[in-house]
Amino acid sequence: QVQLVQSGAEVKKPGSSVKVSCKTSGGTFSSYTISWVRQAPGQGLKWMGRIIPVLDITNYAQKFQGRLTITADKSTSTAYMELTRLTSEDTAVYYCARLAEPIKWGQGTLVTVSS
Amino acid sequence: DIQMTQSPSSLSASVGDRVTITCQASQDIGNYLTWYQQKPGKAPKVLIYHGSNLEIGVPSRFSGSGSGTDFTFTISSLQPEDIATYYCQQYDNVPLTFGGGTKVEIK
Numbered sequence: 001q002v003q004l005v006q007s008g009a010e011v012k013k014p015g016s017s018v019k020v021s022c023k024t025s026g027g028t029f030s031s032y033t034i035s036w037v038r039q040a041p042g043q044g045l046k047w048m049g050r051i052i053p054v055l056d057i058t059n060y061a062q063k064f065q066g067r068l069t070i071t072a073d074k075s076t077s078t079a080y081m082e083l084t085r086l087t088s089e090d091t092a093v094y095y096c097a098r099l100a101e102p103i104k105w106g107q108g109t110l111v112t113v114s115s
Numbered sequence: 116d117i118q119m120t121q122s123p124s125s126l127s128a129s130v131g132d133r134v135t136i137t138c139q140a141s142q143d144i145g146n147y148l149t150w151y152q153q154k155p156g157k158a159p160k161v162l163i164y165h166g167s168n169l170e171i172g173v174p175s176r177f178s179g180s181g182s183g184t185d186f187t188f189t190i191s192s193l194q195p196e197d198i199a200t201y202y203c204q205q206y207d208n209v210p211l212t213f214g215g216g217t218k219v220e221i222k
Contacts, residue, residue, distance in 0.1 A: 035211060045151075045159065045202055047211040059209045062116075095158055099206050101165065103149060105158040 002027040004034075004096050004106035011112045012086050019082040020109045022096030029077035030054040035099045036070060036081045039108075040092040050099075051079060086113045117141050117205055121214025127222045134190040136217045138203035143183050147207035150179050150188045152199045153216075159202065163188065195221060 007021040022034060035050040049060035053072040060068050069082045079096055091113045096106040118141040128134050138148065146166035151159035161170045163179035166186060176191045190197055198221055203214040 044216045045153075045204070045213040047213065050209070050211070061210045099149070099204070099211060103161040103164055103170075105160075108158050 002098065002102055002104045004098070004104055006094075006096060006106040006109045009110040009112070011114065014087055014113055014115055016086055017082060017084040018086060018090075018111050019080055020094050020096075020111070022079040022081070022106050024077045024079070029072075030074055032098050033100060034070075034072065034079040035097050036068075037095045037097055037099075038092040039095070040089070043092075048081070048094075053079075083111075086111075088113050116210055117144060117208055117212050119203055119205055119212050119214040121203055121217055123217060124215060125218040125220070127220045128193050129222045130193055130195060132193045134193050134197075134219060136188040136201055136203075138181075138186045138188070138214050140184045140186070140205055144205045144207035146182050147205055148179070148181070148186050149204045149206065150177075151202045151204065152197075153202065154199045162201075190219075193219070193221070 003025045005023050010018050012018050030053045033050050033052045036048040038046050048064050049070050051058045051070045051072050058070050067084050071080045093108040093110050095108045098104045120139045122137055148166045150163040152162050153159045162173050162177045167179045178189045180187050201217045
């Protein structure tokens with residue numbers, strides 16, 4: 001049974017960076033594609049980007065190009081999402097997810113950006 | 116980018132009613148479409164994958180159909196526990212994209 005477990009909530013100052021982890025279990029990590037999706041308060045779901053660990057390939061949504069870095073540590077089956085130059089508009093719940101069968105989501109990580 | 120146009124944005128129906136949500140893709144996505152249910156404070160839960168495949172453990176009152184650009188999600192008999200927001204999402208091409216969501220309420 002594939003599981004994705006994310007790191008805990010974060011509070012950040014504007015201009016700083018945040019790094020969220022997503023530890024996977026129950027499958028072959030390198031064969032996954034891990035996406036990051038965010039949801040601002042009261043808003044819909046927005047895909048941010050993904051990593052294909054076996055190929056070390058990343059794809060990013062245009063909106064986050066230059067601010068977003070997604071990495072993967074194959075030795076610990078963990079994916080990471082780092083977002084820089086945070087503003088209040090980055091306050092959201094961030095999810096890691098496998099969006100192709102078998103589809104699985106992490107529990108979400110609330111990132112609050114506030115001065 | 117592939118745009119996913121989901122409608123309606125909200126609906127109110129009675130328990131036992133048949134509920135239908137549509138999702139239109141801006142280009143052919145084959146069957147690479149997932150339907151999710153999301154309740155407040157929870158991660159999205161997959162109900163239907165690959166357009167029409169019911170996820171294991173999901174009640175059979177949920178169904179999906181369609182291919183190419185036009186997709187339909189149906190709840191055959193609305194139950195109180197189905198109160199949630201529903202999203203479609205295409206995974207044919209990056210960037211992966213979601214519909215805007217449909218909030219389902221009980222009348």
